[in-house]
Amino acid sequence: MATSTDSVDLVDGEIVGNIARAALFAALVAGFSYVSFPNPLAPNIPVTLQVVGVFLAGIMLGPLWGTSAISLYLAAGAIGVPVFSGGSAGLGYLIGSPTLGYLWSYPVAAGVVGLIVHRGTDLQDYTAVGVPLLVGAMVAGTLVIYAMGTVGFAVIQDLGLVESFTVSALAFVPFEAVKIAAVIGILRRDSIAAV
Amino acid sequence: MLHYQPGDSLAHRLDPRTKLLFQIAFATVAFAYTTPRGLLAVGVLGGLALAGADTNPLRVLWAYRFVLPFLLAAPLVAMLTLGSPWLVPSEGVGPALASVRNLVVVVVCGGYVRTTSIADSRAAIQRTVPGRPGQFLGLGIELVARFLPVLQRDLLAILDAEAARLGTDRPLRERIATVATAGLNRAFRRADRLSMAMQARCLSWNPTLPPLRFGWIDGPVVGLSVLLLTAAVVRLAGLSPLL
Structure with a gap:
C-alpha cells in the first residue's frame, strides 16, 4: 500500500449518511436492471425497473443527491461493475452503445424530477407533495429520457430522429404510464421506511 | 457475464489510467474513420488489443448480446421507405457502418472490464478526477x-x-x-x-489507496493512444485524405 503523511480528513456525519444512501440507491437501481416483468402486450420486450429507480432517486434523495446517485450508477458501470441491463458493464456502454443516450439521460432526468418535486435544490417533504406535481415531474423526466435517448441513438447510429424513435423507444413508451402510476403507489404506501 | 479475472496478460500489467485513455482514444478514432477501410484497420487494432488482454472476443460479444438487436435493427429500418421501391439498400450503408463501429468499440472496452479490478479502477478515478x-x-x-x-x-x-x-x-x-x-x-x-x-470507523476523504505506477510497459500504449487521438483530430478537422 502507498503511505500517506496527510492528516486524516474526516467526512462530516450528515454527508456520510447521504453518501451511504446515494451508493445504496445506485446499487438498488443496478439491482432493478436485473428484475424484469413480462410485458402484457409484447412478451419479448420485458419491462425493467431502472426508470422507476431514476424517478425515485429524484423524488426521495432530491435533485443533488439523486443526480449523484445515478451518476454513481453510471460510473460503476463504466469501470466494470455489472449494473447495466442483463448484467453487462464497460465504458463502451457510455461511449459506443446505441443506448448511450438513455444512460446519459438518467442523471439529468433524476435532477429534473428532483428540482420539480422539491421546487428547488432544498429538500422538502415529498410525502406532502400533491399527485399532479409528482406526475408532472415524472412526465418531464420521461420526456428528458426519451429526448436524449432518441437523439443519442440517431447520432451514434447515423439514423433520422423518427427512425431512431421507432427502433429504440416506441415499444417502451406505453409502459412509462404504468411506471409513473407504480411510483405514485410506492410513495403513498405507509410501509415505506425512508423519510 | 463479463467480470474481472486476475491474470498476467499485457493488459493486466498496464496502469488502469493507461487503459482508460486507450479506450477513449480507440473510440474517438473509430468515430473519425467510420469508412469500410477505416473500420477494417480499427477492427484489426481492436483484435490486437483484446489479444493483449487475453480476452476471447466471442465471449465478450456474448456478454454484450443485449445491444445486438438495436445494432441489427438500425440499418434495416434505415433501408425501409414508405412507398415504392419500399427498400433502398444504399440508405442502410451509413447506419450499417455505424453499427459495426459501435460493436467494435463496445467489445474492445470489454477488455478493460476483464483485466482491471474494482479497487484499481477506484484508485485510478480518485487520482484522475x-x-x-x-x-x-x-x-x-x-x-x-x-x-x-x-x-x-x-x-x-x-x-x-x-x-x-x-x-x-x-x-x-x-x-x-x-x-x-x-x-x-x-x-x-x-x-x-x-x-x-x-x-x-471514522470514514475519511483521503484513505490509503492501492499504489498505481506507470511502468515502462505503459509508455508505448500511451504513445499509441496519443497517436490515435491525433489521427482522429486530423481527420475531424478535415485535413486527412487517408482512408
Whole structure:
C-alpha cells in the first residue's frame, strides 16, 4: 500500500449518511436492471425497473443527491461493475452503445424530477407533495429520457430522429404510464421506511 | 457475464489510467474513420488489443448480446421507405457502418472490464478526477460494487416471496410497486446501518489507496493512444485524405 503523511480528513456525519444512501440507491437501481416483468402486450420486450429507480432517486434523495446517485450508477458501470441491463458493464456502454443516450439521460432526468418535486435544490417533504406535481415531474423526466435517448441513438447510429424513435423507444413508451402510476403507489404506501 | 479475472496478460500489467485513455482514444478514432477501410484497420487494432488482454472476443460479444438487436435493427429500418421501391439498400450503408463501429468499440472496452479490478479502477478515478467529486466517485463505486450482490439477493428473495403468495397474478402496476417498495425499504435500512458503521470507523476523504505506477510497459500504449487521438483530430478537422 502507498503511505500517506496527510492528516486524516474526516467526512462530516450528515454527508456520510447521504453518501451511504446515494451508493445504496445506485446499487438498488443496478439491482432493478436485473428484475424484469413480462410485458402484457409484447412478451419479448420485458419491462425493467431502472426508470422507476431514476424517478425515485429524484423524488426521495432530491435533485443533488439523486443526480449523484445515478451518476454513481453510471460510473460503476463504466469501470466494470455489472449494473447495466442483463448484467453487462464497460465504458463502451457510455461511449459506443446505441443506448448511450438513455444512460446519459438518467442523471439529468433524476435532477429534473428532483428540482420539480422539491421546487428547488432544498429538500422538502415529498410525502406532502400533491399527485399532479409528482406526475408532472415524472412526465418531464420521461420526456428528458426519451429526448436524449432518441437523439443519442440517431447520432451514434447515423439514423433520422423518427427512425431512431421507432427502433429504440416506441415499444417502451406505453409502459412509462404504468411506471409513473407504480411510483405514485410506492410513495403513498405507509410501509415505506425512508423519510 | 463479463467480470474481472486476475491474470498476467499485457493488459493486466498496464496502469488502469493507461487503459482508460486507450479506450477513449480507440473510440474517438473509430468515430473519425467510420469508412469500410477505416473500420477494417480499427477492427484489426481492436483484435490486437483484446489479444493483449487475453480476452476471447466471442465471449465478450456474448456478454454484450443485449445491444445486438438495436445494432441489427438500425440499418434495416434505415433501408425501409414508405412507398415504392419500399427498400433502398444504399440508405442502410451509413447506419450499417455505424453499427459495426459501435460493436467494435463496445467489445474492445470489454477488455478493460476483464483485466482491471474494482479497487484499481477506484484508485485510478480518485487520482484522475480532482477534489471531492473524485473522492465521492471512488468511495461510491466501491460501495456499489460491494452492495450490488446483496441487494440483488434481497430483490430475488422479494420476487420469490411474491411468487409464493401468487403475487405474480396481480396487475403489472401493483407488482412493480410491491417489489420496488420492499427493495427500497431494504436498501434504506442497509444505508442507515452502513452510515452508522462508516462514522464509527471514522470514514475519511483521503484513505490509503492501492499504489498505481506507470511502468515502462505503459509508455508505448500511451504513445499509441496519443497517436490515435491525433489521427482522429486530423481527420475531424478535415485535413486527412487517408482512408
